[in-house]
Amino acid sequence: xxxxxxxxxxxxxxxxxxxxxxxxxxxxxxxxxxxxxxxxxxxxxxxxxxxxxxxxxxxxxxxxxxxxxxxxxxxxxxxxxxxxxxxxxxxxxxxxxxxxxxxxxxxxxxxxxxxxxxxxxxxxxxxxxxxxxxxxxxxxxxxxxxxxxxxxxxxxxxxxxxxxxxxxxxxxxxxxxxxxxxxxxxxxxxxxxxxxxxxxxxxxxxxxxxxxx
Numbered sequence: 779x780x781x782x783x784x785x786x787x788x789x790x791x792x793x794x795x796x797x798x799x800x801x802x803x804x805x806x807x808x809x810x811x812x813x814x815x816x817x818x819x820x821x822x823x824x825x826x827x828x829x830x831x832x833x834x835x836x837x838x839x840x841x842x843x844x845x846x847x848x849x850x851x852x853x854x855x856x857x858x859x860x861x862x863x864x865x866x867x868x869x870x871x872x873x874x875x876x877x878x879x880x881x882x883x884x885x886x887x888x889x890x891x892x893x894x895x896x897x898x899x900x901x902x903x904x905x906x907x908x909x910x911x912x913x914x915x916x917x918x919x920x921x922x923x924x925x926x927x928x929x930x931x932x933x934x935x936x937x938x939x940x941x942x943x944x945x946x947x948x949x950x951x952x953x954x955x956x957x958x959x960x961x962x963x964x965x966x967x968x969x970x971x972x973x974x975x976x977x978x979x980x981x982x983x984x985x986x987x988x989x990x991x
Contacts, residue, residue: 841910843886843963851915851940858915862893862942863960866949868905869931877925883935884909884942886960887967890935891915894922895944903949910960913944 841861842850851858862884870883879896882905893911903909917940935941 841959843889843960844884844891845886845889846963847891847915847942848889848938848940855915859913860915860942861910861912862891862944863908863910864964866903866905866907866909867931867935870935871905872932874925881932883932884911885935886964887971890932891938892932892935892941893944894941895947897947899947900949903947907949910948911942911944912946912948913942915940916943 841863844862844864847860847862850860864884864886867883867885867890870881872881874881879894880899881892881894883890884893885891893913895911895913918936922941923936
């Protein structure tokens, strides 16, 4: 009878080695699930951060001169929203008869760009004065090219392949209103033009030689 009980107890008791193997496998399985959970969570958060940063960058609007706007648009046409600063070119304001938009040229003294805007211009908007316009650089269409009779002063700006479609126009007579980076660029361009004029005058005098009495 004692032998029978011993054998029965032995049958009911599972091997300890088998139970140890099951626990180890279960632990590895839980660890793998935990790692996958961490990886998916981190991946989701990283993707969310990238989307937010991209949207935030798309909404950023930078102050640029016409020269900078044209360069940036040429390098990446999908990033075309800017705050354009410069001077309204004298004699460039046009009101097309076939369009509700007004057209004028903004210059930084080196580059010119056509600006088109639908709406009322500020009371302080004047040719020859500083202006800031917000909007997008867009390629010219044939309709726009044919709409306006080209003024000689606007010819340079209309030779390029794009224009600036403004959604807002800000103007003041005070040059301090112009963003610092734009004002600095215009002053730099003035110096370039003055130096070029001086060099040309010097070269002309040298070519003519000394005047004889």
